[in-house]
Amino acid sequence: MGRGGFFERYLRVDLGRRTAEHVPLDEATRRAVVGGVGLGALLLTRETKPRFDPLGPEAALVLAFGPLVGTPLTTSAKLAFVAKSPLTGRISDGLSSSSFAIAGKRAGVDAIVIVGEAAEPSIVLIDEEGAEVVPCPDLWGRDFQISEASERLGKEYPEHRFAVIGVAGERLVRYAGIANEGRHAGRGGLGAVLGAKRVKAIGVRGSRAVPLADAEATLRIAKDLARRSLGPATEKYRSLGTVANLSTFNRLAALPTRNFQASTFEEARRIEGEVLHETRERGRGSCKNCTIGCEHFYEVRPGQRPVKMEYENLFALGPLCGIGDPEVVLRASSACDELGIDTISSGGTIAFAMECAERGLFPAGPLAEEARDLRFGACERMLALLGDIARRRTALGDLLAEGSRRAAEMLGGDAPSFAPHVKGMEIPGYEPRALQTMALGFAVGTRGADHNRSGAYEADFSGKVNRFEASEESAAHAVAAEDRAAVMDALILCKFLRRAMENFFGEAAEMLRAVTGLPFEAEELERAGGRITLVRRLFNEREGWTPAEDTLPARFFEEKLPGGAAKGAGIDREGFARSIKAYHARRGLDEQGYVPADIAQEMASLLGGRKR
Amino acid sequence: MVTIELYGVARLRAGRAAIEVAACSLGEALAALGVACPALEPLIVAGGRLAPGWLVALNGAQITADPEMALGEGDVVVLVSADAGG
Ligand code: SF4
Numbered sequence: 001m002g003r004g005g006f007f008e009r010y011l012r013v014d015l016g017r018r019t020a021e022h023v024p025l026d027e028a029t030r031r032a033v034v035g036g037v038g039l040g041a042l043l044l045t046r047e048t049k050p051r052f053d054p055l056g057p058e059a060a061l062v063l064a065f066g067p068l069v070g071t072p073l074t075t076s077a078k079l080a081f082v083a084k085s086p087l088t089g090r091i092s093d094g095l096s097s098s099s100f101a102i103a104g105k106r107a108g109v110d111a112i113v114i115v116g117e118a119a120e121p122s123i124v125l126i127d128e129e130g131a132e133v134v135p136c137p138d139l140w141g142r143d144f145q146i147s148e149a150s151e152r153l154g155k156e157y158p159e160h161r162f163a164v165i166g167v168a169g170e171r172l173v174r175y176a177g178i179a180n181e182g183r184h185a186g187r188g189g190l191g192a193v194l195g196a197k198r199v200k201a202i203g204v205r206g207s208r209a210v211p212l213a214d215a216e217a218t219l220r221i222a223k224d225l226a227r228r229s230l231g232p233a234t235e236k237y238r239s240l241g242t243v244a245n246l247s248t249f250n251r252l253a254a255l256p257t258r259n260f261q262a263s264t265f266e267e268a269r270r271i272e273g274e275v276l277h278e279t280r281e282r283g284r285g286s287c288k289n290c291t292i293g294c295e296h297f298y299e300v301r302p303g304q305r306p307v308k309m310e311y312e313n314l315f316a317l318g319p320l321c322g323i324g325d326p327e328v329v330l331r332a333s334s335a336c337d338e339l340g341i342d343t344i345s346s347g348g349t350i351a352f353a354m355e356c357a358e359r360g361l362f363p364a365g366p367l368a369e370e371a372r373d374l375r376f377g378a379c380e381r382m383l384a385l386l387g388d389i390a391r392r393r394t395a396l397g398d399l400l401a402e403g404s405r406r407a408a409e410m411l412g413g414d415a416p417s418f419a420p421h422v423k424g425m426e427i428p429g430y431e432p433r434a435l436q437t438m439a440l441g442f443a444v445g446t447r448g449a450d451h452n453r454s455g456a457y458e459a460d461f462s463g464k465v466n467r468f469e470a471s472e473e474s475a476a477h478a479v480a481a482e483d484r485a486a487v488m489d490a491l492i493l494c495k496f497l498r499r500a501m502e503n504f505f506g507e508a509a510e511m512l513r514a515v516t517g518l519p520f521e522a523e524e525l526e527r528a529g530g531r532i533t534l535v536r537r538l539f540n541e542r543e544g545w546t547p548a549e550d551t552l553p554a555r556f557f558e559e560k561l562p563g564g565a566a567k568g569a570g571i572d573r574e575g576f577a578r579s580i581k582a583y584h585a586r587r588g589l590d591e592q593g594y595v596p597a598d599i600a601q602e603m604a605s606l607l608g609g610r611k612r
Numbered sequence: 613m614v615t616i617e618l619y620g621v622a623r624l625r626a627g628r629a630a631i632e633v634a635a636c637s638l639g640e641a642l643a644a645l646g647v648a649c650p651a652l653e654p655l656i657v658a659g660g661r662l663a664p665g666w667l668v669a670l671n672g673a674q675i676t677a678d679p680e681m682a683l684g685e686g687d688v689v690v691l692v693s694a695d696a697g698g
Contacts, residue, residue, distance in 0.1 A: 232655045233665060233695070236621050242698025244620040251619065251672050251690055274623055294698075311698040430696075461694045463667055463675040499665055499695055565672025 004213035005067030005516035006030055010043065011109045013124060013131045015197055016057060016116030020130035025110055030067070031518060032606055034490035034525070037093045038532040039111055040064035040082030041539060044091065046608035047113050050542045054084040054189075055172060055196035057117035063104060063163075063202070064111040066492035067516050070102050070210030072222040074229050075494035077101045077289035081163075085188035086196075087174040087345065087403045088424035088448045090540045090549075094177065094185025095452070095489060096163075097287030103161040106206030118198040123153070125160060125203045139200045143167050143391070145338040146179045153201055160203030166340020168390035169195035173401040175345035175426075176390075179337070182308065183287060186342040188425065188447060189403075213517025221511055225497070229291045233499035237294035238284075242311035243273030245429070249315075253564030254434040256427070257319040258376045259351035260420050260555060263431040264564035267324025271314060276326060282306040292496055300330045307334045312451075315429035316347025321354060322376025332383055339390035345403060348426025350385055352404040352419050353396070354378070361415050370396040423448035423549050432556050434566040435460040436470040440579050441478045444550045444587075446536035452495070455481040468569045475582035483529030490532060531603075533587065538595050538603065547593040550580055614641050616689045622666075625651040638668065639679030641689055656691075667694050 008030075009022045025039075033042050040062040047060040061083045068076040079101040085092035104112065108128045118133055121140030125132045139149055146166045153162045161180070168176035169191030176191030177184045185191075194202075212218045236244050249255040250268040257265040269275065276298050283306060286293035297306035307330045317332040318324065336343045356362060357374035374381055374396075388397025399407050404426055408419035420427045425448025432439035441456030442449040451457065459477035460467040484504055488495055491508060501507050505522035512520040537545070552571065560570040584593040613632045623629055626649040633648065635641035643660035646653045656663050662677045669675050669690040670683075683689070 232663070235655070236693050236695055237698075239621055239624055244693070245696055245698055248619045248690075248692045248696075251617065252669055252692070253672065274620070274629075277624070455697065457696050458694070461667065461675060461692070461696050463677055467675060468673075495697055498697075565669070 003517040004211040005071070005512070006035070006110050007108045007208070009109060010111035010113060011107070011126065011131065012047070012113045012115070013126070014116045015114065015118040015122070015124070015133055015199065018133050022109070027518070029606065031520070031524070032528065033532055033535065034487065034512070034528055035066035035110060036064055036078070036490040036492035037080045037082065037095070037486065038490040038528065038535065040080045040093055041091060041532060041535045042606065043111055043113055044082050044084070045535065045539050045542070047115060048084070051544065052084065054086040054089070054193055057197070058115070059084060059193055059196070061114045061190065061193050061197070062111055063114075065101060065105040065109075066490060067512060068491050068493065069105045071212060071218055071515055073218070073493070073511060074222065074226045074289065074291045075287065075497055076492065077287060078492040078494070079104060080489065080492060081178055081185040081190045083190050083193045084543060085190070085425070085447070086172070086192045087189040089543060090423055090446065090448065090545060091536045092188025092190060092447050093489070094187055094190050095492060096178070096180055096183045096185040097290070097494070098161070098181035098183050099288045100161040100163055100180040100204060102288065103206055104204040105210060106208050107204055108206060108208040114197065114199070114202070116197070121198045121200060123201045123203060124199055125157065127205050128208060136200050140170060146340050147338060149200070150179070153203065157203050160205045162201045162203045164201040165191040165194050166338065166390065168340045170200070171390065171392045171401070172196060173341055173390060173392065174403045174406070175342040175349075176340050177342050179340060181288075184337065187344065187450075191340050212515055214514045217514035221514055225500070226291045228500040229497055231500060234292045234496060237292055237496050240273045240277055241294050241296035241309075243276055243296065243309055243314050245273070245311040246314055247272035247274060249429070251565065252434065253561060253566035254431045255319055256315060256429055256431050258322045259320060259355040259418060260427070260431070261355070262563060263434050263561050263566055265319035265324065268319065270324045271318050271326045271329055276309070280326065287494070290494065292494070294496055298330055300327055300334070309333055312429055313343040316344045317382070320347045320351045321382055323379055323382065325379055328379040328383065332386060335383065335386045339386065341386070341390050344428050345426040346386060346389065348420050349389070349400045349404045349407065350382055352408065353400055355418050356411065356415055359414070359418075361411060361413055363411070366395045367399065370394060417554050420553060421449060422552060425449050430457050431561070431566070432552055433561050433569045433571055435467050436571060437465055437467070437474040437477050439552060439556065439571060439576070440470045440474050440583060441481060443552050443576075443580060444478065444583050446533065446540055453482065453485050453489070454478060455485055455495070468566065470571065470576050470579040472579060472582040474579050475586050478583055479586045482533055483526060486529040486532040487525050490528065530587070534595055534599065534603065535607065537589075538600060538607065541594060550593055552576075613685065614683050614687050614689060616641060616645050616691060618691050620693050622652060622656050622691050622693075625649070625656065627651070635683055637679065637683055638676070638681040638689065641683060642679065665694050667692055
C-alpha cells in the first residue's frame with residue numbers, strides 16, 4: 001500500500017447534470033500507468049463510448065496530474081490535458097506547466113474528468129469539495145486576448161488558478177489550445193473540446209499538501225536533481241533556449257522550409273537563436289518549480305512587451321511559411337498565444353495554403369479571390385490570416401481553421417498531396433527526409449506527427465544510425481524513445497531534464513519509491529512506458545484507426561530534398577514500410593499493427609472492461 | 613586546412629562562428645579547437661575528444677564523434693549539440 005504522491009481518486013464533473021463526484025483510483029491502476037499521460041489515456045478510454053464525437057457532449061476532457069506534481073522535484077509542476085482530438089480523431093494529450101498543476105493536485109485529486117456540456121457559456125470552479133459551474137456571459141464571445149481573459153478571472157477569483165481558452169477555442173478551431181499562465185497545451189485542438197462544452201476556463205484551488213512517503217529521501221533526490229539540472233546537459237536551454245536548433249537544423253538541412261519543399265532557408269541567419277540572443281533577448285523565465293528556465297523573451301519593438309519564443313514557433317511561423325523577418329515571426333507567435341491556437345498547426349496549415357495558392361489549387365470563387373495574394377514570405381498576409389483562422393472569419397480563415405488535412409480534402413484535386421500532416425496533425429520542425437528515424441517516430445505516433453511523444457530524432461543525432469535511412473535498427477530506437485517519453489510524461493517531469501539523468505528508468509523508480517512508497521522498479525517502469533503506448537493505440541483502434549495511418553505524406557517519398565547537406569535525400573517507400581513493420585513487431589503488435597487480441601484482453605480490466 | 617563551424621552554445625562560448633585549423637583527423641581538429649578557443653574546454657571538447665552530448669556532422673552530413681575519423685583538405689566539421697529537443 002502506497003502512502004504518498006497520489007490522492008487515490010479523481011473528480012468527475014458532469015456539466016450537463018451539474019454534478020461532481022469523487023471516484024476511487026486503485027493501486028493497480030496507479031502502478032500500471034503511473035499518472036499524467038498514462039492515467040489520462042486510461043480515464044479517457046474508461047469514461048467514453050466508442051466512436052464518440054470529440055466535440056459532442058459525450059466527449060471527455062481529462063486533466064491528469066502525476067505522482068510527482070506538488071513535490072519539491074524540479075520541473076514537476078505539470079499536468080496533462082487528454083482528449084480525443086477534433087483535429088485527428090485520435091487520442092491527443094497536451095502537457096502544460098504552471099501553478100495551475102499544483103493547485104489542481106492540491107484539490108486532493110489525481111485527475112479531473114469533465115464530461116457533458118454546459119447549458120450556457122461558463123467557467124468551472126474546482127476545490128477540495130467538488131466543482132461548481134458558473135455562467136460567464138461577460139467572458140464569452142468578447143474576443144478577449146487570452147492574457148486579458150486570464151487577468152479578469154484572476155481578479156474575480158484570486159484564490160483560483162486558471163486554464164483558459166481563447167477566441168479560437170470558442171469558435172471550435174480544430175487546433176485551438178488551452179493556456180495557463182503563459183504555457184499552452186497546444187497540440188490537437190484540446191481547446192476546441194473545452195469550447196464545445198461551452199467552458200471558457202477551469203479554475204482550481206486546493207490546500208491539501210501532497211503526501212510524501214519518505215520526505216527525507218524525496219528531498220535528497222530533489223536536491224541532487226536540481227544540482228544536475230544546472231549542469232552542462234541543460235546549458236543549451238539555459239543560455240539560448242530551444243531556438244538554438246534553428247541554425248543547426250539549417251546547416252544540417254533538417255529545417256522544414258516553404259511547406260517542406262526545402263530543408264534549408266536562405267534567410268535563416270536573420271532569425272537564428274544566436275542572433276536573436278545577441279540582438280533582441282530581454283530576459284529569461286521558467287515554468288513554476290523549474291530550476292532550468294528555458295524560456296527566453298525577445299524584443300519585438302522598443303517599448304513593447306517582449307515575446308517568448310521557442311524553436312517550434314520559430315520554424316513554423318518562419319521558414320515553413322518562407323518568412324525571415326524576426327519581428328513578424330515574434331508577432332505571429334504572440335498572436336497565436338493570445339488567440340489560443342497551436343503554433344505548429346497554424347504555421348503548417350498556412351504554409352500548406354501558401355503552396356496551394358502558388359500552385360493555383362484554390363477553385364475559382366471567393367476562396368481563390370481571398371488567396372490571391374497568399375505567397376510564401378507574405379508577412380502581413382500571414383499575420384492577418386492567423387486572426388481570420390482563430391475567429392473563423394472569412395471563407396479562407398474558416399477553411400484553414402479545419403487544419404491542413406481537412407482543408408486539403410475540401411479543396412480536392414492535388415491539394416491533399418501537399419498537406420503536411422500525419423493522422424491529421426501537422427508535422428513539427430524536423431524534416432523527415434533528413435532525419436529518417438524521426439520520420440518513423442512521426443509515422444507511428446499515436447498523436448500523429450509528434451516530436452514530444454517520440455524523441456527518435458535523438459538517434460538521428462547520435463551517429464549510431466544513418467540519418468538518411470530508416471532501418472530495422474531505427475525501429476528499436478523509435479520504441480525506446482517512445483517508452484521513455486511516455487514515462488517522463490506520466491511522472492510528469494520536463495523532458496529537458498533527460499540528459500541530466502544517466503539512468504532514466506532507475507532514477508525515475510527511485511523518485512517514485514520515495515514519493516509514493518510503492519515498490520516501483522526500473523524494469524516495471526520501462527514496461528509501463530510500453531503499456532501507455534498500447535493504451536493509446538487501443539483507444540485509437542476503438543475510434544477507427546487503421547494501419548494505413550502509420551505513414552507519411554506522399555511528398556516525402558516522391559520528392560528529394562533540393563539542396564544543402566541533405567541534397568538528394570528522399571525516403572524509400574519499401575524500406576520505410578519495412579521499418580514500420582519492424583516497429584510494429586518490436587512494439588508487440590500483430591502483422592498489421594493492431595494490438596493482438598490476447599494483450600487487449602489482458603488490458604481489458606484496466607480499461608474498464610473495454611470490448612473490442 | 614579544415615573549417616570547424618560552431619553553433620549554439622559552442623558559438624556563444626567561443627565568441628566566433630567558425631575557425632580554420634590544420635588537421636588530418638577529427639581528434640586533431642578538436643585538439644586544435646580547444647587550444648584556439650579555451651572557453652570550449654572541457655565541457656564541449658576535451659583533449660581531442662568531444663564531451664558527452666556533442667557531435668560533429670562532417671560536411672553537414674555524416675554525424676560522428678569518432679576522433680579517428682580522417683579529414684581532408686577543405687572538409688567542414690560542423691560542431692553541434694546532440695540535444696535537439698524542443
Ligand atoms: S525546462 Fe523549460 S519547459 Fe521545462 S519545466 Fe523548465 S522552463 Fe518549463
